[in-house]
Amino acid sequence: MSKVLVVGSVALDSVETPRGIHKDLLGGSATHFSFSACNFTDVRLVGVVGRDFPAEHVKALQAKGVDTSGLKHEDGLTFRWTGRYRGTMDSAETLSVDLNVFGDFRPEVPEEFRSTPYVLLGNASPDTQRITLDQLDHPRFVMMDTIDLWIKTKRVVLENLLGRVDALCVNYEEARKLAQKHNMASAIRVLLDRGPRVIIIKRAEHGATLATRDMIFHVPAYPTDRVVDPTGAGDSFAGGVLGYLSKHGDDEASLRNSLVYGAVMGSFAVEEFGTHRLQEIESKEIQVRLDALKKMMAL
Amino acid sequence: MSKVLVVGSVALDSVETPRGIHKDLLGGSATHFSFSACNFTDVRLVGVVGRDFPAEHVKALQAKGVDTSGLKHEDGLTFRWTGRYRGTMDSAETLSVDLNVFGDFRPEVPEEFRSTPYVLLGNASPDTQRITLDQLDHPRFVMMDTIDLWIKTKRVVLENLLGRVDALCVNYEEARKLAQKHNMASAIRVLLDRGPRVIIIKRAEHGATLATRDMIFHVPAYPTDRVVDPTGAGDSFAGGVLGYLSKHGDDEASLRNSLVYGAVMGSFAVEEFGTHRLQEIESKEIQVRLDALKKMMAL
Numbered sequence: 364m365s366k367v368l369v370v371g372s373v374a375l376d377s378v379e380t381p382r383g384i385h386k387d388l389l390g391g392s393a394t395h396f397s398f399s400a401c402n403f404t405d406v407r408l409v410g411v412v413g414r415d416f417p418a419e420h421v422k423a424l425q426a427k428g429v430d431t432s433g434l435k436h437e438d439g440l441t442f443r444w445t446g447r448y449r450g451t452m453d454s455a456e457t458l459s460v461d462l463n464v465f466g467d468f469r470p471e472v473p474e475e476f477r478s479t480p481y482v483l484l485g486n487a488s489p490d491t492q493r494i495t496l497d498q499l500d501h502p503r504f505v506m507m508d509t510i511d512l513w514i515k516t517k518r519v520v521l522e523n524l525l526g527r528v529d530a531l532c533v534n535y536e537e538a539r540k541l542a543q544k545h546n547m548a549s550a551i552r553v554l555l556d557r558g559p560r561v562i563i564i565k566r567a568e569h570g571a572t573l574a575t576r577d578m579i580f581h582v583p584a585y586p587t588d589r590v591v592d593p594t595g596a597g598d599s600f601a602g603g604v605l606g607y608l609s610k611h612g613d614d615e616a617s618l619r620n621s622l623v624y625g626a627v628m629g630s631f632a633v634e635e636f637g638t639h640r641l642q643e644i645e646s647k648e649i650q651v652r653l654d655a656l657k658k659m660m661a662l
Numbered sequence: 663m664s665k666v667l668v669v670g671s672v673a674l675d676s677v678e679t680p681r682g683i684h685k686d687l688l689g690g691s692a693t694h695f696s697f698s699a700c701n702f703t704d705v706r707l708v709g710v711v712g713r714d715f716p717a718e719h720v721k722a723l724q725a726k727g728v729d730t731s732g733l734k735h736e737d738g739l740t741f742r743w744t745g746r747y748r749g750t751m752d753s754a755e756t757l758s759v760d761l762n763v764f765g766d767f768r769p770e771v772p773e774e775f776r777s778t779p780y781v782l783l784g785n786a787s788p789d790t791q792r793i794t795l796d797q798l799d800h801p802r803f804v805m806m807d808t809i810d811l812w813i814k815t816k817r818v819v820l821e822n823l824l825g826r827v828d829a830l831c832v833n834y835e836e837a838r839k840l841a842q843k844h845n846m847a848s849a850i851r852v853l854l855d856r857g858p859r860v861i862i863i864k865r866a867e868h869g870a871t872l873a874t875r876d877m878i879f880h881v882p883a884y885p886t887d888r889v890v891d892p893t894g895a896g897d898s899f900a901g902g903v904l905g906y907l908s909k910h911g912d913d914e915a916s917l918r919n920s921l922v923y924g925a926v927m928g929s930f931a932v933e934e935f936g937t938h939r940l941q942e943i944e945s946k947e948i949q950v951r952l953d954a955l956k957k958m959m960a961l
Binding site: 451588660 | 680749750751838844845846847848850851865867868869871877878879880882885886887889915918919922956957958959960961
């Protein structure tokens with residue numbers, strides 16, 4: 364019963380930050396999510412890579428218990444993203460995107476994955492997300508992410524999709540654009556009216572906010588002083604959230620707690636390039652940060 | 663014993679936001695602070711205005727119990743600030759500053775104010791802040807604010823001053839510049855090393871963070887959907903913090919709670935132009951937001 368399905372990108376990232384330059388890092392939303400959520404639950408991954416995708420990366424996912432039987436290998440090249448962060452690393456500058464095999468990706472959710480109770484529709488075209496959703500068999504809790512690009516180019520499809528998911532998990536800027544509102548309280552109200560019963564707003568180093576019609580909850584970011592590469596922090600956050608929910612259910616108390624797990628996992632993600640830090644986390648370290656974050660919120 | 667002294671600017675502000683334009687509003691750091699702190703404690707104000715300063719403004723402060731006997735009236739014009747906020751109102755664009763009588767301000771703290779236990783050195787030149795500090799008689803808790811301008815032009819004086827105060831209360835951008843660090847955890851460590859035992863980082867709509875050597879605490883912003891004019895939010899926040907501390911002492915539990923009061927007062931400040939919203943707050947409204955914010959943090 365405690366399982367999570369993620370459908371999203373698996374990529375090779377090249378990243379430049381003030382802390383260095385790394386090429387061909389294992390990346391992608393489904394990857395970061397998986398390396399995070401696997402600390403709490405069984406993860407099933409659906410995605411696509413090209414013939415150039417190193418076998419060792421698949422093995423690394425499998426070594427963490429991630430079920431990669433939904434990872435398609437196609438002729439062609441793997442999705443590649445090249446980006447740069449400067450100064451305070453508040454935002455990524457995309458230098459190039461080669462969608463390659465991910466461009467025509469029509470996810471096929473394996474039969475045995477279709478009734479997975481907790482699902483992340485990772486960032487992808489809302490058409491791709493809809494195709495995935497159509498294949499699912501009564502999931503208990505579906506969360507979706509999206510980005511600026513789809514808000515600009517696919518608003519109608521996106522808005523229809525919002526009426527079919529349980530939770531929207533986006534960053535603050537995207538929430539404001541999607542809702543066409545300038546402040547958080549107004550944006551949350553508009554987004555709840557669009558359908559999802561849970562809105563999660565990722566605020567990077569400012570933490571994250573979760574709202575339903577009945578409550579609003581905020582978790583601060585864990586204040587790590589080792590910020591090396593912010594790529595994948597949001598997906599790692601989502602992995603903590605769904606990882607926790609899949610074990611504890613999605614009532615209000617669980618939703619609140621899940622956000623703390625998300626914040627902790629996001630804080631690890633930024634501490635090394637790519638997935639390096641995520642891959643080496645020990646459960647003891649997670650517990651230390653959970654405790655520290657809870658103290659940061661306790662009156 | 664429960665008294666607070668504020669030394670800072672009293673101004674006439676002209677402000678443009680997406681919600682309208684208003685001229686000659688009652689403004690200034692000491693003003694916003696006073697209208698906030700007076701909800702919790704007795705406030706003593708030291709500042710300077712010109713002959714053009716409307717008598718009704720002084721009466722408005724006095725009507726809230728603010729002791730204005732330290733407010734000097736000089737020949738010349740009152741400090742005037744003209745600014746504009748656009749879009750999401752994240753930052754103010756200064757259109758003009760006329761320091762006028764505030765330019766040569768050498769505060770004279772009245773004899774009977776000198777032993778006030780809780781003190782805010784509101785934003786002013788660090789020389790002005792030092793002159794104030796030199797006149798105080800064993801204050802229990804001195805908090806100082808500062809801005810970008812003084813970090814750029816008066817770093818040495820500012821850093822010396824940091825060694826003489828109990829708390830520094832600045833916005834995030836200023837904290838990073840003063841500490842010359844890119845992330846919050848590093849900035850806090852550097853600033854604690856400079857002297858103050860309490861560092862408070864104001865993060866506007868992202869809340870506020872308080873740190874000592876022993877703990878770190880974060881409060882979210884109260885999510886008001888009525889953001890009309892952000893001017894004075896930080897000073898109103900400081901008024902809530904020191905107002906609370908002056909009643910309850912400055913141990914760890916009080917420091918944590920004071921931040922919630924600060925966040926609530928900041929949320930009121932932005933809801934009307936100038937000090938209009940602050941001047942009409944009822945204690946019942948404060949309690950409702952305190953309760954709501956605490957629920958936003960409760961696991």
